[in-house]
Amino acid sequence: MSTRRGSPTIVDVAREAGVSIKTVSRVLNHEPGVHESTRDQVLKVVEALRYRPKQSARSLAGGRSFLIGLLYYDPSAIFVGSVQQGATVRCRELGYHLVVESLHNDAPDLRQQIDRMVLALRPDGMILTPPLCDNPEVLAALRESGTPCVLMSPERDIRGVPSVRMDDVHAAEEITNLLISLGHRRIAFIKGPADQSASAARYEGFVNALRAHDIQPDPELVQPGAFTFASGRDAAHQLLSRRQRPTAVFASNDDMALGVLAAAQRLGLSVPGELSVAGFDDSPTAALVWPPLTTVRQPVAEMARTAVEMLVQGHRAEASAVDEAELHKVLPHELVVRDSTRAR
Amino acid sequence: MSTRRGSPTIVDVAREAGVSIKTVSRVLNHEPGVHESTRDQVLKVVEALRYRPKQSARSLAGGRSFLIGLLYYDPSAIFVGSVQQGATVRCRELGYHLVVESLHNDAPDLRQQIDRMVLALRPDGMILTPPLCDNPEVLAALRESGTPCVLMSPERDIRGVPSVRMDDVHAAEEITNLLISLGHRRIAFIKGPADQSASAARYEGFVNALRAHDIQPDPELVQPGAFTFASGRDAAHQLLSRRQRPTAVFASNDDMALGVLAAAQRLGLSVPGELSVAGFDDSPTAALVWPPLTTVRQPVAEMARTAVEMLVQGHRAEASAVDEAELHKVLPHELVVRDSTRAR
DNA sequence: CTGAAAGCGCTTACAG
DNA sequence: CTGAAAGCGCTTACAG
Numbered sequence: 001m002s003t004r005r006g007s008p009t010i011v012d013v014a015r016e017a018g019v020s021i022k023t024v025s026r027v028l029n030h031e032p033g034v035h036e037s038t039r040d041q042v043l044k045v046v047e048a049l050r051y052r053p054k055q056s057a058r059s060l061a062g063g064r065s066f067l068i069g070l071l072y073y074d075p076s077a078i079f080v081g082s083v084q085q086g087a088t089v090r091c092r093e094l095g096y097h098l099v100v101e102s103l104h105n106d107a108p109d110l111r112q113q114i115d116r117m118v119l120a121l122r123p124d125g126m127i128l129t130p131p132l133c134d135n136p137e138v139l140a141a142l143r144e145s146g147t148p149c150v151l152m153s154p155e156r157d158i159r160g161v162p163s164v165r166m167d168d169v170h171a172a173e174e175i176t177n178l179l180i181s182l183g184h185r186r187i188a189f190i191k192g193p194a195d196q197s198a199s200a201a202r203y204e205g206f207v208n209a210l211r212a213h214d215i216q217p218d219p220e221l222v223q224p225g226a227f228t229f230a231s232g233r234d235a236a237h238q239l240l241s242r243r244q245r246p247t248a249v250f251a252s253n254d255d256m257a258l259g260v261l262a263a264a265q266r267l268g269l270s271v272p273g274e275l276s277v278a279g280f281d282d283s284p285t286a287a288l289v290w291p292p293l294t295t296v297r298q299p300v301a302e303m304a305r306t307a308v309e310m311l312v313q314g315h316r317a318e319a320s321a322v323d324e325a326e327l328h329k330v331l332p333h334e335l336v337v338r339d340s341t342r343a344r
Numbered sequence: 345m346s347t348r349r350g351s352p353t354i355v356d357v358a359r360e361a362g363v364s365i366k367t368v369s370r371v372l373n374h375e376p377g378v379h380e381s382t383r384d385q386v387l388k389v390v391e392a393l394r395y396r397p398k399q400s401a402r403s404l405a406g407g408r409s410f411l412i413g414l415l416y417y418d419p420s421a422i423f424v425g426s427v428q429q430g431a432t433v434r435c436r437e438l439g440y441h442l443v444v445e446s447l448h449n450d451a452p453d454l455r456q457q458i459d460r461m462v463l464a465l466r467p468d469g470m471i472l473t474p475p476l477c478d479n480p481e482v483l484a485a486l487r488e489s490g491t492p493c494v495l496m497s498p499e500r501d502i503r504g505v506p507s508v509r510m511d512d513v514h515a516a517e518e519i520t521n522l523l524i525s526l527g528h529r530r531i532a533f534i535k536g537p538a539d540q541s542a543s544a545a546r547y548e549g550f551v552n553a554l555r556a557h558d559i560q561p562d563p564e565l566v567q568p569g570a571f572t573f574a575s576g577r578d579a580a581h582q583l584l585s586r587r588q589r590p591t592a593v594f595a596s597n598d599d600m601a602l603g604v605l606a607a608a609q610r611l612g613l614s615v616p617g618e619l620s621v622a623g624f625d626d627s628p629t630a631a632l633v634w635p636p637l638t639t640v641r642q643p644v645a646e647m648a649r650t651a652v653e654m655l656v657q658g659h660r661a662e663a664s665a666v667d668e669a670e671l672h673k674v675l676p677h678e679l680v681v682r683d684s685t686r687a688r
Numbered sequence: 689c690t691g692a693a694a695g696c697g698c699t700t701a702c703a704g
Numbered sequence: 705c706t707g708a709a710a711g712c713g714c715t716t717a718c719a720g
Contacts, residue, residue: 007463009697020707025699033705052463056403057697060712064699065400066464067443077425077628084424088446092457097465099411099443102432113436119351119396120410121441229632255632262634265609284421285629288573288599290606353713364691369715377689401713404696408715 008049017045028053055097059122068311069123069147070100071114071132078284079300083129083152086301090308099123103138105131111141118145125311127152127304133163148314150307155197157328162310164303166333168198171296172205172252173212174335175278178294179248180213182343184276188221188246190235190256196227202252202280221246225256232259240267240275247275247344254279254286257293261340272342282336291339299331306331352393361389372397399441403466412655413467413491414444415458415476422628423644427473427496430645434652443467447482449475455485462489469655471496471648477507492658494651499541501672506654508647510677512542515640516549516596517556518679519622522638523592524557526687528620532565532590534579534600540571546596546624565590569600576603584611584619591619591688598623598630601637605684616686626680635683643675650675 014021019038026034027042034042045051059065068091072080084098091098101117103110117123118141125148132138133151139158142149151163179187189206192199203222210217220242223235232251236259239246251257257279264271271277271291279286282297306329358365363382370378371386378386389395403409412435416424428442435442445461447454461467462485469492476482477495483502486493495507523531533550536543547566554561564586567579576595580603583590595601601623608615615621615635623630626641650673 011697021698022707023705026706029699035705038705050459050463052460054404054466054697055464056400056409056466057712058699059400060398060404060714061697061699063712074425074429078421080425080428081418081421084444085418085446088444092445092460097443097445097461099441100428100432101436101441102429115394116396116436117441119394120399122398122400258632265634285632288602288629289633290609355713365714366691367689370690373715379689382689398713401696402715404698405713405715407696 008051010051010053013042013045013049013051016049017042065122065124066096067099067121067123068096068308069117069121069126070098070129071103071117071126071138072100072129073103073105073132076283079129082300083127083304086304087127087308090305094308094312096124096308096312103132105135110135110137114138114141115145118142118147123147125149125308125314127307127311128154130154148311150310152303152307153198159324160327162307162314162327162329164306164310164329164331166298166303167330168201169205169208171333171335172202172250172280173209174205175250175280175294175296176206176209177213178335178337179250179276179278179341180209180215182248182276182341184248184344185215186218186221186244186246186248187215188223188239188249190223190225190232190239190249190251190260192225192227192252192256199227199252206250206252225252227253227255229255229259229262232256233263234259236260236263237267240264240269245275248278248341249275250278252280254281254283254293254295257295257340258285258289261289261291261293272340276341276344278341282334286336287338294338294341295336297334297336299333302331352395354395354397357386357389357393357395360393361386409466409468410440411443411465411467412440412652413461413465413470414442414473415447415461415470415482416444416473417447417449417476420627423473426644427471427648430648431471431652434649438652438656440468440652440656447476449479454479454481458482458485459489462486462491467491469493469652469658471651471655472498474498492655494654496647496651497542503668504671506651506658506671506673508650508654508673508675510642510647511674512545513549513552515677515679516546516594516624517553518549519594519624519638519640520550520553521557522679522681523594523620523622523685524553524559526592526620526685528592528688529559530562530565530588530590530592531559532567532583532593534567534569534576534583534593534595534604536569536571536596536600543571543596550594550596569596571597571599573599573603573606576600577607578603580604580607581611584608584613589619592622592685593619594622596624598625598627598637598639601639601684602629602633605633605637616684620685620688622685626678630680631682638682638685639680641678641680643677646675 010021013024088098129152133154153165225231225235260277279293279295282295286293286295354365357368432442473496477498497509569575623637623639626639630637
């Protein structure tokens, strides 16, 4: 009986395997320079004892916590869900754990909350989601503490700070191209709020596509919006009461597109028969409404997986000359064509 | 200069404050028996040095990790979001951190994944959400490891295992009462899948309310469903083509209620003019559809807060004679009356 | 009310 | 290819 009480420690494994604890440590950390037979013997004992090294001991002695932090402030619930799905799975594969913290973007004690996480837990890296990844106070606190970060979909990239994002301009261009290929020429666009960079990017993509097809952008067909259901509904009411109605509306996010759907229904306009509608985000609701919404799926889970990888690898690479281009990754999105768009 | 390199340790604080590290430890852990002036002096130095005790060292020495684990398997994204919101905030207030792990309910290596979390991290407690909280394998693994757990909305309570839930029967009763008070008598009900206990509970509440008002439950007005949009839509098609239509439909979750809305629209029936519709869950979509859905809000964030508290307090109380009734908490829900229901 | 000593379970240099 | 020693930064008994 080697395990008298509690769970086995590295000492139990070493004794049982007839080696020193240092050798057990080498095997567990995949360090080179261990004879294969020794390695096998150790692994056998590890298995038999169901031994797992204790994170707190490894962390204290080795300076790595095997913890990745995720900071978020209530972005749409679905966003958090996908981020976590991607992040926890990749963390597990790499032997890490994910610690989450929900912060208020303008909490008075934001700095203290971050300090608490960083100083007490010492995570090996931190993932920041919007809008926290654009908060100067948050970024400063993290930089001071020397905690490696990856920004997910930040407003704009920061030199030297890793980030992952998708290409909003290109995606908006693709969705506009789809509408054009369906024969639409009078295509309306509902913008997002001016203070979010995605708004400008999506609008840019929309205009690019029109121009590429020699379609003159009509200012009358561009309405402001706020990325909310109500703003989409109101914008649609404006657009659909124009003397010459658009045949398609590209709402630059799904919540607004749902508003457009509601407005069309209110006005007795059939979608997609009399009006095509496209959104952006692929929110869970997008597939549930009637008709199901054509939209763009953001690679959220993949971005989270990538963020974890960058953090873990970055730790290995230990700084040094990292190419700036390598620091800012752009992941492919996916056009989701459903029933809300149709050829005219 | 006391901090030559890296962040300050308890030794730095002790030296600076002119006391032993044991005294610093006492102050930080709110242990009694420290002179007030000594305490103040220590706290001043702690503040000045921005000192935070390192979790790994506390954990290794003290046997408490200050980590709470959250295990989930893709319940609706909104559910996870709310659980986390509630849990992380309460953890922060109590000096804990939340580690999340997304598991597959029927992964072949489920046991290993749990072991990894429990043995490596040694969380002080674990929160389980459906359907993991009903998975015997998960429960067994956790019991063996001696990790305290709280089950969130389990199918049924287990003696000796703490749980938090809402009262589905009562909530369904209330929503049915609302419909009855609006003058409805022919009220249809769409059931959930038979393998979920919430299905039976909600149906029970529905029947209770009818009986209390001397309304004979009509088998023709009860349709099976699967808690999905499509099943709700199909059930509604059945119900609304009956020779004598119901004047109200109570779908036992929101996704199905959205299906009912779609079906009604398809059939040219105005809601709530010709048909009242009620759901259950208060999903984010419920407020966005047209008309906004009358439903029941589950106190998800509050349940998570409570779960954290039970875990942290349980650790203090150190087992002993805990009242079984105290172990299973029922939190109040909230009726959300919106526009999809109207007096007939 | 306060402190000196031991120890938690690992990893990091450093030897051989 | 393998190991003995020191130490990470705290808390737990144990003294006084």
